[in-house]
Amino acid sequence: MDKIPEIIAYAKEKLQEDLTGHGFDHASRVATLATQIAKKEAVQLDEEVLIAAAYLHDTIDDKVVPDVAIALTKLQSFLKEINFSAQQQAEIIFIITNMSFSKELEAKANLSIAGQIVQDADRLEALGAMGILRTAYFGGSHQHPLHNPMIKPINFTDKKEYRKGTTVINHFYEKLLLLPDKMNTKTAYTEAVRRQKFMEAFLSEFYQEWEPENAEFF
Template identity: 75%
Template structure:
């Protein structure tokens, strides 16, 4: 518990100024979801590896930190200082370096079971009400248009193109609605489908509000 407390404190410090939707609150939810999925699946995983990966997964992400190499070195030193075994350190770093959606654009990496669960939990955070808000928040912060019917969704093939993005609404089709079929566990898959249905209902309402019935100018005096 002492090691986990230090991991939580480190995460909070690293992510306390995040304005991309990948802050400490996100890390907490990913950790909670990871724990719930592992319990539901009766997964034989190292709890420290599971929760450390969940809490720390965005502390070295290029969406969040300006210097990824420095962030990686600092995290490696931290894991060593708190007394994790070499195997635990290696597995945690492998998971958080290979679990992202953008990483899969250049080839899917086979994650250990703990990594698959954390990956599922992180992807659930991109769905449902939380996913809608985080998508809008991130898109607005990166000057992505909210919606433009003339801009069609893109099938991304590389990380650079993916990072540029297109529109907030297109992101639902470019990534978010692809996630349920990418889930590693049945527990996460079921929850992903539930969240996707909510998002589909939201989009139906959005399109209705985006394009209201035009004003009949002939009725105006």
């Protein structure tokens, strides 16, 4: 675990200025959630790989970096420099290049147990109160409309089209509310359902406030 401080420092350097909801604070929470899930599930895994993948997963993401290929090359060199084994390097890179929701629109990868747990932790961050705020933050940064009843949610099957987005509220139906059923572990599924209920209550309130003439506030 002696490499983790360097991993954290690398992630902080790459993510601290992010304004899309994928900053260092997000990476830190994913690492914490991944550690908690692994402990609860009581599985055997390489903890350094788990934590490294959690902190680094957005440092090569096309939502965050302008050139994925360059970011990936830099990350691979960094992992080698701090003496991760070739096997560890390969597992970390495979996890972070195959764990995203958009990647699964193309094909679902066979992630290791560490990868499945990091994926679960990242997806929990897209749910609940944090998920609501991050969705609004990301949508605003990309100039997506907040809500337009005339624009219906899309069942995306193509990453390029998915990246374009529709509206902030549609994103709940296009991705977020689908996540609980995509969890890999029982621990994450239980927490995902709890957060999903909170989001559904939020949406119910949102629709009342969006059309106050039809609401029963008073």
